[in-house]
Amino acid sequence: MTVRPQWDDLPGGVRDTVQARIGQILKAEPVTRGLMPGIAARLHTEDGGTVFLKAVSGGSPAASLYARERRAGALLPPGLPAPRLLWSGDVEGWIVLLHEYVDGRDADLSPGSPDVPLVLDTLMVLNETLTPCPGRDGIPDVAENVAMLQAKAAHLLALPAGDLPYRAMYETALRGFHPDALGGDTLLHYDLHAGNLRIGHGQPYAIDWAFAARGAAWIDVVMLAPRFVAAGHTPEQAEALLARVPAWRSAPEGAVTALAALWTLFRLYKARFGPEEGREFRARAAEAGQAWVRHRT
Template sequence: MPRIDFTDLPASARQAVTLHTGPVRTISPAQAGRNSAVAAVLATASGPVFVKGIPSDHPQVVSQQREVIIAPHLPSLAPRLLWHEEVGGWSLVAWEAVAGCHADYRVPADLHLVQAAMGDVQGVQAPQGVQLKTAVERWGPYADEGAAAAFDGDVLLHTEWAPDNVLVAGRQVRLVDWAWPTRGAGWIDPYLWALRLMEAGHSAASAVAWACELTSWRDGDPAEILSFGVAVARVWHEVASADPSGWKLHMALQAAELRAYLALEPGQAGC
């Protein structure tokens, strides 16, 4: 999504922000992420605030609304939701501004920290009474017949483990951008993380070795995990076919390679 500066928002939208924060002293546009038209850390009289926004009539505004709905149920490593406004034709959301650098999936120290953080997130159950997409709904249409039922579960999944969404500060990890919270089997997040490790340069064997450190993966049925891999590879093939940009083609290739690796003879691709 094309980015605009915070100062290019309509006056009514900027005024709505300052009613919450007081005067804005400086604006630091976010460099990462693709899903918001406005994304910036504002230094304000009440402290730093991360504000992002999407035009209210944009189809992608639904993902931002999902973040607002799930915010009260997120684990402590997620930033706190401060406020949400619909004003001037914009949907604006403010979050606690968290410090840190994006995780480097080539650095073992970062990988160990992210692995531990994922283990903590895996202990969070999806909240009852909150309308969430299920893993069966998201990936079931791409699964082989009869395979999608294995994706079901009660874990609250983040599902977007790109390093842009993982901030590391010292020994602490903060997980941001909960635009795709999903209810499903616990091993799904480790699988999607493994795919991002491959995007960063890991082999399939290396990525699976890191995933194997997660209890949910070790306890998962290898055949069910493979069936999920088949569905994920089909999703990325469809995405890359519709928009053959470089990173999407790369993800499609990695998804196909991970699926192929897990389809090796039993014992060769497991933990």
């Protein structure tokens, strides 16, 4: 299992810079959830405040994602249900981000949960507030994100006959798809799920914007469907919930089905070939995605 570096592992100059910004750190609580490389910690300051620290070496493969999250944080307008980026910098070869800390819990997306309508309301707020996209520099088109899904899907579809269950279903779902169908001018989170929808102060906050991209508003809505299925909803129930969000009703049927297939194939790939610590999690997600694609095809 990958061992994450901790606050004390940061170069002294990085720790000094952070403390010059927010005050003496009395305690650093590691945050171990999530698969993103780098340091994640809740910092307790001498004045009783708390700040969320993320930092990664500039030589890490994840550095570009930290840079993207920094750019997204600078663009998110005040009042949006997302933690504010308080400060960011490049210090001694490290990318450092300081966010507001949202003290809360993961959203409960299961049937009957009171969090579900709150999440749907938050989706609408994100769609409305972030259209048009508040900035373009440093925010890639969503086709760049989807290209990674397509590459992993192509790998699985090229396996010998019998190695990929439901191959014909996926091929049908992807027939005629082109990434241009995903184009739009909304700043997307792109990775909304229960762990990235933090319930604090009675409402969900969208955290971890490392995959932020510009594209059609319906994409963030659509990519929550398998999360609802994984939480216990049937595919029909998940789509009925999402139909309350206006952006869902504008989504082209064929593009939705293709994105569902790509999302699922990516998780199937990671469940087979990805890091050991994430395989079980990805397999469960792929099972939910597969049920959704079956429903749509």
